[in-house]
Amino acid sequence: MLERTTVTRYVTPLREGGSLPGVVEAADLGTYVAKFRGAGQGVKVLVAEIVVAGLAALVDVPVPRLVLLDLDAPIARYEADEEVQDLLTASLGLNLGVDLLPGAFGYDGSAPPPPDLAARIVWLDALTANVDRTWANPNLLVWNGATWAIDHGAALYVHHSWPSKAPDPARFAGLPYDVSRHVLRDVAAPVAPRHDELAARLTPDAVAAVVADVPDEWLETTPYLPDVAAVRAAYGDLLAARLASTAWVPGA
Ligand SMILES: Nc1ncnc2c1ncn2[C@@H]1O[C@H](COP(=O)(O)OP(=O)(O)OP(=O)(O)O)[C@@H](O)[C@H]1O
Ligand SMILES: [Mg+2]
Incomplete structure (x- = not known):
């Protein structure tokens, strides 16, 4: 089972990612790369992330730990960047978190x-x-x-x-x-x-x-x-x- 936690702060977008993933902090004190449900590709890409990461573990391919991330309205409301705010607003609810590998x-x-x-x-x-x-x-x-x-x-x-x-x-x-x-x-x-x-x-x-x-x-x-x-x-x-x-x- 994937752990589930709540986003407490949106830190910064990762502009190199096509889906505008963002670094977030969460209630479990973890820092994650969030993949948002409201990104253009929809939730199927999040399904693929979970399934392939699970298969990877079975064949000993290292993949950062995944969590489920709840995103609540206030986090989206106080985001200054308009593009990010739109994405967060479209992503209220459940999103995917990928454990951030610092300095990778x-x-x-x-x-x-x-x-x-x-x-x-x-x-x-x-x-x-x-x-x-x-x-x-x-x-x-x-x-x-x-x-x-x-x-x-x-x-x-x-x-x-x-x-x-x-x-x-x-x-x-x-x-x-x-x-x-x-x-x-x-x-x-x-x-x-x-x-x-x-x-x-x-x-x-x-x-x-x-x-x-x-x-x-x-x-x-x-x-x-x-x-x-x-x-x-x-x-x-x-x-x-x-x-x-x-x-x-x-x-x-
Ligand atoms: N767990 C992580 N730890 C550290 N950096 C990460 C992590 N996940 C992603 N990144 C950084 O963010 C970038 C974008 O992430 P990712 O490739 O998962 O997003 P995407 O939007 O699906 O990208 P793409 O443009 O390939 O479709 C990566 O190339 C990498 O530099
Ligand atoms: Mg990529």
């Missing part, structure tokens, strides 16, 4: 992760169809001498089609993954030989436990997915189908 720097290749960790990151990105780990946008931080994966909102993008179409696990299972632009392509150990061992860690129960961390209110029901249990099951089915295929495994 963006990955630039000068301190590459060990080949084995790089291979697990590539495998995770291929599994979740995450195209957002390129040199233009590495979404890796180097902190405390280690490599941390952040920003998984673009993964599992097929869920954006769910409002108008039934989920199609078989199609997702067969979607190839283009590893050629991956920022760790040249430092990762061969990925295909690791597939069986990594896939075995993502049992249906383990995946269901990860999906259970997503709050009900972020699971959008559709004519094909009439309740939140059906939406949760759809994520499980999607991943189970993909794990049973090797169409997407780089080098397979």
Whole structure:
């Protein structure tokens, strides 16, 4: 279960993030990078963040701890920057917090992760169809001498089609993954030989436990997915189908 706390102060926007994430302080005395529900991409990117971070933990890819953040009206009301105020006003209620890694720097290749960790990151990105780990946008931080994966909102993008179409696990299972632009392509150990061992860690129960961390209110029901249990099951089915295929495994 993700811990839940309340934003006590909005500190500053992170302008380099496309979704205008912001640094906030919270009632648990933590400092978080807040990903706001009211940002243009909607709550599905927050679902992807939680699911992929949970899968990452199962394959020992370091990801900063996630929390659920309640945002109350006064925090938004007293924000001077108009763009930020609009975003906060659109984000009252539940948001996502990513534990801030103080002093972390963006990955630039000068301190590459060990080949084995790089291979697990590539495998995770291929599994979740995450195209957002390129040199233009590495979404890796180097902190405390280690490599941390952040920003998984673009993964599992097929869920954006769910409002108008039934989920199609078989199609997702067969979607190839283009590893050629991956920022760790040249430092990762061969990925295909690791597939069986990594896939075995993502049992249906383990995946269901990860999906259970997503709050009900972020699971959008559709004519094909009439309740939140059906939406949760759809994520499980999607991943189970993909794990049973090797169409997407780089080098397979
Ligand atoms: N947990 C963290 N600790 C320290 N810095 C962070 C953390 N999370 C994000 N950042 C910083 O904020 C930037 C934006 O974060 P992130 O990539 O998650 O946001 P985004 O809006 O989804 O970005 P994008 O522009 O890639 O879509 C990162 O590139 C990084 O510099
Ligand atoms: Mg990013």
